[in-house]
Amino acid sequence: MTKVKRILLIFLGLLVVIGVLAGIKVLQIQKMIAVGKQTKQPPVVVTVAKVRREVWQRRLKTVGSLTAVQGVTVAPDLPGKIVEIIFSSGQEVRQGDLLLRLDTSTEQARLRAAETAVTLAGINRRRAKELVRKKSMSKAELDKTDAQYLEAVAKVDEIKAIIDKKNLKAPFSGRLGIRRVNLGQVLAQGDAIVVLQQLDPVYVDFSLPQQNFADLAVGMSVQVRTDALPGKIFNGKITAVNPGVDAINRNIKVRATLANPDTVLRPGMFVRVAVILPEKKDVLVLPATAILYAPYGDSVYVVEEKGPEKKKGVTKKSSLVLRQQVVRTGMTRGDFITVTSGLNAGQTVVTTGVFKFHNGQAVVIDNSLAPPFSQHPDVKNE
Numbered sequence: 496m497t498k499v500k501r502i503l504l505i506f507l508g509l510l511v512v513i514g515v516l517a518g519i520k521v522l523q524i525q526k527m528i529a530v531g532k533q534t535k536q537p538p539v540v541v542t543v544a545k546v547r548r549e550v551w552q553r554r555l556k557t558v559g560s561l562t563a564v565q566g567v568t569v570a571p572d573l574p575g576k577i578v579e580i581i582f583s584s585g586q587e588v589r590q591g592d593l594l595l596r597l598d599t600s601t602e603q604a605r606l607r608a609a610e611t612a613v614t615l616a617g618i619n620r621r622r623a624k625e626l627v628r629k630k631s632m633s634k635a636e637l638d639k640t641d642a643q644y645l646e647a648v649a650k651v652d653e654i655k656a657i658i659d660k661k662n663l664k665a666p667f668s669g670r671l672g673i674r675r676v677n678l679g680q681v682l683a684q685g686d687a688i689v690v691l692q693q694l695d696p697v698y699v700d701f702s703l704p705q706q707n708f709a710d711l712a713v714g715m716s717v718q719v720r721t722d723a724l725p726g727k728i729f730n731g732k733i734t735a736v737n738p739g740v741d742a743i744n745r746n747i748k749v750r751a752t753l754a755n756p757d758t759v760l761r762p763g764m765f766v767r768v769a770v771i772l773p774e775k776k777d778v779l780v781l782p783a784t785a786i787l788y789a790p791y792g793d794s795v796y797v798v799e800e801k802g803p804e805k806k807k808g809v810t811k812k813s814s815l816v817l818r819q820q821v822v823r824t825g826m827t828r829g830d831f832i833t834v835t836s837g838l839n840a841g842q843t844v845v846t847t848g849v850f851k852f853h854n855g856q857a858v859v860i861d862n863s864l865a866p867p868f869s870q871h872p873d874v875k876n877e
Contacts, residue, residue, distance in 0.1 A: 538814065538857035541845045542865035543798055547780045548840040551826065551833065555710065555770040559701025559719075563692040563762040564752075565667050570688055571597060572660045576681045582689065584673045588665040595676075595688060597661035606654045613651055616644035669693040670758065694758040699731065701768045702746035711736050716771040717751045720871065721764055728871065729753050729760065733770070778825065778833040779840055782868045786824060786832060787849045794821045795838070796845040796852050798860070817845065819854040829870035 575597030582594045623640040626632035672690035676682065699719055703711065713736060719729040731753035740747055751768070753760065787794050796817045822837030838844070845852065846865065852858075 536857065538859045539852070540861045541796075541798070541817075541852075541858045542847050542862050543843045543860050544782055544785065544846045544865075544868070546834070546838050546840055546842045546844060549778060549780050550775050551778050551780075551828065553772040553774050553776065553826070554828070555703055555707055555772065557701050557703055557768050557770075559699045559766055559768045561753075561760055561762050561764040561766060562698040562700055563669075563694065564696055564698055565669065566690070566692040566762060567666060568687045568690050569594060569663060569665075570685050571663060571682050572684060573597070573657065574681070574683050575599075575661050577676060577678055580674070580676070580678055582671055582674070584671065584689070586671045588668065588671060588691070590665055590668045592665045593662060594665055594671075595663045597663070597682070599658045599661050602654055602658045602661070606651065606658065609647065609651045609654055613644070613647040616640070616647040620644045663688065665691060667691070667693060692762055694761070695755040696731075696752050697755045697760050697762065698734075699751045699753055699766055699768060700748065701751075702741070702744075702748050703770070705740045705745045705747060708740070708747055710772055711747065711749060711770070715773075717753075718769045718771065719751075719753060719760075719766045721760070721766045723764060724759060726871075727759075729755075779835075779838055780831050780833055781838070781844055782830055782846045783827060783832040784830070784866075785844045785846045785849060786822070787819075792821045793824055794819050795834075796820070796849055797838075798843040798845065798858060815858050815860065817852055817854060817856045817858055829872050830868040831870055 577595060578598045579596040580594075581596070582588065582592075588594070620640045620643075623632055623637045626637075669691050670693075672692070674689050676686070676688050682688070699717070711733065713733050715733045717731050717733060719731060720727070731751045733749060734752045735750040737748040749770075781795070785795050787796070797820045798815055799818050801814050801816045820837055823835045825833035825835045827833075845858075846868075
């Protein structure tokens with residue numbers, strides 16, 4: 496056997512071995528594909544919700560701050576030394592209640608002297624009238640004694656006014672803050688003593704963009720929520736709309752009044768405000784987590800029943816499968832969103848984990864672990 500024939504035989508043998516191995520591999524792959532086709536993925540567990548039809552009123556949402564209807568820092572008009580403190584920190588007071596006394600011993604002494612002067616001026620006045628009646632004194636002298644009497648009376652009134660100003664009283668009903676002074680302290684004019692604020696009702700001040708100006712009107716309803724009181728909604732009315740627009744931020748300042756009988760709302764609180772517009776809309780509502788957002792269009796997974804099918808003489812039971820449906824969304828409110836097209840009321844949609852599903856996937860429903868959805872969710876800062 497020549498060398499060339501030997502090489503050819505070896506080459507042919509290698510080709511046969513390679514062909515056999517390739518055939519075995521092809522058979523293995525075909526078998527795996529056949530098994531894969533026969534294998535059915537188990538259904539995945541989903542949480543669902545029904546698409547509901549509701550009536551929503553359009554809202555303008557913003558943030559604001561609470562302000563006291565009346566609030567003042569109580570301070571003396573005149574300097575003096577504190578001789579008595581009648582109030583306590585945090586006390587409720589009525590208009591005219593005495594809060595604090597300053598030393599008036601000097602004024603009391605001056606008042607007694609002034610009252611004595613009034614008595615004397617009154618005696619001189621009566622005597623002058625008698626003399627004028629007897630024509631023993633000129634009328635000019637009577638006018639002089641009248642003026643002296645009135646001047647003495649005015650002096651008494653002046654001293655009484657000073658004493659009254661040194662007895663500090665509540666200018667209106669409300670709640671006092673923390674006391675800032677102590678007994679025996681000498682106060683100058685204008686020194687802060689305590690803050691007094693009226694807490695019922697309270698104002699909420701907020702701003703809205705100028706494009707909402709035409710939607711606003713006095714008397715519109717507002718809803719106010721605060722993180723300090725989770726779960727509570729306070730209702731009020733718009734009582735004032737600023738006639739001008741802020742030239743810097745192009746916003747309109749608005750003020751609403753809220754009833755606060757329990758005084759749980761306090762001036763300075765940060766609040767979330769929703770202005771309720773009178774316009775009402777009939778909308779389709781579903782949890783916002785049901786929306787699968789994508790650049791080419793938003794969609795949801797609709798759960799549909801797949802009818803029984805007969806395969807190789809065996810009838811299989813009906814099952815639930817997913818159908819991806821493109822939708823158009825609208826307003827949001829809390830955990831919910833409206834859908835303007837693509838769905839009908841009563842349809843069942845997947846509410847959680849929508850990013851991990853695909854069209855036609857078999858599912859089973861289990862809402863035992865479904866999160867609660869609310870139009871007014873409370874976000875806890877923990």
